[in-house]
Every structure is written in structure tokens, then in C-alpha cells.
Amino acid sequence: PVLVVDYGAQYAQLIARRVREANVYSEVVPHTLSTEQLLAKNPVAIILSGGPSSVYADGAPSVGADLFETGVPVLGICYGFQAMAAALGGTVAQTGLREYGATDITTVGDGRSILAGTPNHQNAWMSHGDSVQQAPEGFEVLASTASAPVAAFANEAKSLFGVQWHPEVKHSDFGQQVLENFLFDGAKLQPNWTTGNIVEEQVQRIRDQIGGARVICGLSGGVDSAVAAALVHRAVGDQLRCVFVDHGLLREGEAEQVERDFVAATGVKLYVAKETDRFLDALAGVSDPETKRKIIGREFIRAFEEAERALISEAGSDGEAIKFLVQGTLYPDVVESGGGEGAANIKSHHNVGGLPEDLQFELVEPLRALFKDEVRAVGAQLGLPGEIVGRQPFPGPGLGIRIVGEVTRERLALLRKADAIARAELTSAGLDNEVWQMPVVLLADVRSVGVQGDGRTYGHPIVLRPVSSEDAMTADWSRLPYDLLARISNRITNEVDGVNRVVLDVTSKPPGTIEWE
Numbered sequence: 001p002v003l004v005v006d007y008g009a010q011y012a013q014l015i016a017r018r019v020r021e022a023n024v025y026s027e028v029v030p031h032t033l034s035t036e037q038l039l040a041k042n043p044v045a046i047i048l049s050g051g052p053s054s055v056y057a058d059g060a061p062s063v064g065a066d067l068f069e070t071g072v073p074v075l076g077i078c079y080g081f082q083a084m085a086a087a088l089g090g091t092v093a094q095t096g097l098r099e100y101g102a103t104d105i106t107t108v109g110d111g112r113s114i115l116a117g118t119p120n121h122q123n124a125w126m127s128h129g130d131s132v133q134q135a136p137e138g139f140e141v142l143a144s145t146a147s148a149p150v151a152a153f154a155n156e157a158k159s160l161f162g163v164q165w166h167p168e169v170k171h172s173d174f175g176q177q178v179l180e181n182f183l184f185d186g187a188k189l190q191p192n193w194t195t196g197n198i199v200e201e202q203v204q205r206i207r208d209q210i211g212g213a214r215v216i217c218g219l220s221g222g223v224d225s226a227v228a229a230a231l232v233h234r235a236v237g238d239q240l241r242c243v244f245v246d247h248g249l250l251r252e253g254e255a256e257q258v259e260r261d262f263v264a265a266t267g268v269k270l271y272v273a274k275e276t277d278r279f280l281d282a283l284a285g286v287s288d289p290e291t292k293r294k295i296i297g298r299e300f301i302r303a304f305e306e307a308e309r310a311l312i313s314e315a316g317s318d319g320e321a322i323k324f325l326v327q328g329t330l331y332p333d334v335v336e337s338g339g340g341e342g343a344a345n346i347k348s349h350h351n352v353g354g355l356p357e358d359l360q361f362e363l364v365e366p367l368r369a370l371f372k373d374e375v376r377a378v379g380a381q382l383g384l385p386g387e388i389v390g391r392q393p394f395p396g397p398g399l400g401i402r403i404v405g406e407v408t409r410e411r412l413a414l415l416r417k418a419d420a421i422a423r424a425e426l427t428s429a430g431l432d433n434e435v436w437q438m439p440v441v442l443l444a445d446v447r448s449v450g451v452q453g454d455g456r457t458y459g460h461p462i463v464l465r466p467v468s469s470e471d472a473m474t475a476d477w478s479r480l481p482y483d484l485l486a487r488i489s490n491r492i493t494n495e496v497d498g499v500n501r502v503v504l505d506v507t508s509k510p511p512g513t514i515e516w517e
């Protein structure tokens with residue numbers, strides 16, 4: 001792999017994603033690994049990421065000079081660039097001049113080396129206080145900025161390169177080009193990480209792991225569990241049984257997508273547990289968000305266990321136990337939990353609709369190495385319908401946490417209708433890809449006065465919460481066109497009884513979370 005050494009900023013994952021977008025496999029590793037430990041992973045190239053420290057700060061992570069003698073091509077980015085310069089005898093100074101955000105870069109001569117094919121003046125995204133004043137011996141300066149005399153350098157003979165800016169962010173105009181120059185010219189790699197190869201490799205791994213044993217998978221309606229199940233089914237066929245616990249908190253059409261479209265596309269054997277009553281009975285009278293989440297989680301595990309028992313005693317299986325559980329863990333979860341092997345350490349609130357924590361299974365995690373966009377590509381390759389692979393994130397507790405107040409059948413029906421309108425309008429405006437997700441929330445405990453026809457109304461507000469995000473950790477509210485918002489508002493207030501007001505949530509995350517509960 002290409003190893004991306006994480007110096008503690010949020011950029012390492014993004015770098016790994018961009019490398020994979022260039023069809024080269026990459027992994028994120030912590031900066032605490034020694035050179036020897038890095039080499040043990042057989043890196044074909046190494047990228048040192050940005051980080052929050054100054055190379056001169058006490059306790060700043062340093063880079064051993066021995067890393068640059070191994071012959072493995074290295075690209076230093078931002079902090080990694082400075083650490084590389086410092087380790088090799090260049091000078092890094094705290095100039096007091098800071099550069100944040102879009103910065104004009106001037107290349108030396110025509111763009112050379114890793115800047116080949118990029119213009120003499122280009123916009124790139126910077127975030128640094130220190131800057132490299134003098135390149136180490138043997139290095140050629142490739143670019144500068146108003147406050148950084150050395151903004152990029154290269155030692156072609158040793159395959160060592162560095163840039164002060166962040167080529168991985170989309171605000172850097174030629175960022176991807178710079179990364180690809182490093183991968184394909186600097187490190188001479190081949191672009192062979194493709195969806196077809198991912199499927200082949202995973203199918204083989206799954207077969208090796210499961211052998212002839214039985215395996216179970218919980219489908220939530222989301223893309224991760226669907227793709228994981230489809231991969232495992234491709235590998236071991238009907239040794240896999242899928243369970244779909246329909247908790248009655250899904251959106252319009254979603255249960256059908258699982259029960260009909262997913263099964264049609266994959267041929268998976270599906271056990272459907274229709275459990276709406278169980279969940280709504282348990283939720284009766286409850287308004288507190290955390291309590292709702294706990295109840296839904298608890299009932300989900302019970303329902304899943306009952307389904308498992310039903311499958312074990314099913315005719316034809318001779319009561320044979322189920323040994324493996326498929327889990328749609330993604331690479332960002334793996335990195336966030338320290339990158340370790342072994343049991344998945346998933347944020348607890350992400351368990352609902354997925355893994356019942358206390359069940360005794362060995363985990364099968366075929367998506368552990370993949371980013372979300374790769375999961376979607378694998379799903380498409382496996383023939384899953386566009387509505388499933390393109391689906392926006394949806395929380396496990398479903399509409400249960402999008403009704404502020406008690407969850408009832410009537411309120412669910414109302415919210416489902418409003419949500420379906422909002423989604424349909426977003427799709428027909430062609431904006432699905434601009435928006436990370438758009439929760440539609442019913443403020444069931446709030447009423448406001450309105451006027452409709454000749455009469456006064458006293459109804460509930462619906463909140464639209466469209467956000468843009470890269471990973472749901474941070475988010476901004478989406479600037480949807482006013483005419484689209486107007487259409488959604490008109491339709492919801494006209495078509496959904498009991499709603500007389502539509503409001504737009506204009507809060508970023510932080511301070512707001514994406515969901516309201």
C-alpha cells in the first residue's frame with residue numbers, strides 16, 4: 001500500500017481517499033510507528049500528512065532521517081513537508097507570517113517534477129504558521145508564495161518530494177494532479193486499485209474466512225449493510241441468511257426496497273421480521289431522545305435474536321448454529337478506533353440497525369478497507385439498484401429520532417409524507433449529490449397558528465435540515481435554491497394535514513448535530 005502517516009490532523013483520511021481516487025490502494029497509519037514498523041507494511045510509497053504542531057514545539061512528532069534513506073518514495077505535505085525539511089538539514093522558521101485558506105502559489109519555471117502540468121500561478125489551500133526557508137541539500141525548489149520562499153521541493157534522485165499546501169483538499173486547484181504526479185511519476189506506481197479487483201479480492205477473503213459455515217447479516221435498509229450482504233452472498237451463496245427487522249420507523253418505500261428490490265438484485269434469502277407493534281408499543285409515552293434510542297436499540301437486539309433462533313431451527317438447517325455475523329464496518333470507523341485489527345469498535349449510536357453487540361459471533365467485515373464512495377461503487381458493480389447504492393445516510397433509529405416528542409403511528413404517517421415530498425423535490429431538482437443528507441423533522445410538541453382557506457389552523461412545524469459534509473463529523477447547512485425550498489414548503493403545507501409551517505435549519509455542525517435528537 002501507499003502509507004499515509006497521520007500527524008494528527010483531519011487530513012490523513014482525506015489524503016488516503018484521494019490516493020484511492022487515483023486507483024492506488026492506500027492506508028492510514030499513526031505517526032508513532034517507527035521506520036522499521038512502516039517498512040514491515042511493505043509500502044510502495046509514503047505520504048506524510050499535515051498536522052497541528054509546529055516542528056519546533058515541545059513533543060512535536062518528528063520524522064527520523066532514516067526514513068528518507070530507505071529508497072521508498074516519500075511525499076511530505078504541510079507539517080510532513082516541514083518535518084522532512086527539518087530532518088534532512090533544511091531550515092524551518094517561525095516567521096510570524098501565517099497563511100490560511102486560498103493562497104497564490106508561484107511555480108519556479110514551468111511546473112516541474114510533481115508540479116508538472118500545472119500552471120505558473122495557481123490557487124492552493126494553505127494552513128501553516130512556520131515555513132521552510134531553505135531546502136535541504138540536494139533538493140530543488142519547485143514553488144514559492146509571498147510568505148514561504150520554499151513552498152514545494154523535490155529530490156528526484158532520491159524520490160523525495162514535499163509541498164507546503166494541502167493537495168488533498170478540493171480548494172487546491174491542481175491538488176489531485178500533484179498527488180497523481182507523485183504516485184505515477186515520482187513513485188512509478190500503477191493505477192490498479194479498481195472496483196472489479198476489490199470485489200474479486202474480497203470474495204476470496206470471505207470464502208477463506210467462512211469456509212462452509214453459516215453466516216447471518218442484518219439489513220438496515222442502508223447502503224453499507226446491503227453491499228456487505230451482497231458481497232458475502234457472492235462469496236458463499238445461501239450459507240448467508242439476511243434478517244431485516246422492520247421497526248416501522250423507516251421512510252416511505254424503504255422497507256419495500258429491502259424486501260423486494262434488494263432480494264431481486266442479489267437473490268439473497270431474506271427473513272423479514274415485521275415488528276412495528278413491538279417498537280411502537282415500547283416507545284409509547286416516551287419523548288426523551290436518549291430513552292427513545294435506548295428502547296429502539298434494545299428492541300432491535302431482541303428482535304434480531306428471535307430471528308436468529310428462527311433461522312437456526314429452520315427446516316433444512318438441522319439446527320446448526322450460525323457462526324458468523326456480517327458487519328458493514330467502513331474504513332473511517334477502523335481508522336477512528338485506532339486502526340487496530342479485531343472486533344469492530346463502532347460508535348455506540350451506530351449499532352442500531354446493525355450489530356447487536358453482545359451476540360456471540362465472529363465478525364465478517366468485507367468493507368473494513370473501504371471508504372463510502374468505494375462501497376457505493378462496489379454495490380453498483382454487484383448490480384444493486386441505484387436507489388440503494390445512492391442512498392443518503394439514515395440513522396438506525398430512523399424516524400423515531402426525527403419526531404421531537406412522542407412517536408405515534410399518526411405522527412409517523414405525517415412525517416413520512418412530508419419526508420417523501422422533500423426527497424422527491426430534491427431529486428427532481430437534480431441536487432441529490434450536492435446534499436450529504438436532508439433530515440426532515442417533525443416538531444410534534446410544538447404548535448403554531450396559521451391560516452389556511454378561510455380558517456385558522458393550529459398545526460405542527462416541519463423542519464428541513466439539508467447539510468453538506470464529507471464525513472458527518474462536521475457539516476454545514478446546504479444553500480438550497482429558494483425556488484426549491486418554496487416548492488417543498490408549498491407542497492408540504494398543502495398536502496400534509498396537520499402541518500402549517502415549514503422551517504429551514506441554518507445551523508452548522510458544530511454546534512448543531514445533523515439530527516435533532
Ligand code: XMP
Pocket residue numbers: 349350351352353393394395396397437472473509512513514515516
Ligand atoms: P449527528 O446527528 O450525530 O449525526 O450529527 C451524524 C451522522 O450519523 C447519523 N446518525 C446515526 N446513524 N445510528 C446510525 O446508524 C444512529 O443512531 C445515528 N444517529 C445519527 C446521522 O444521520 C448523521 O449521518
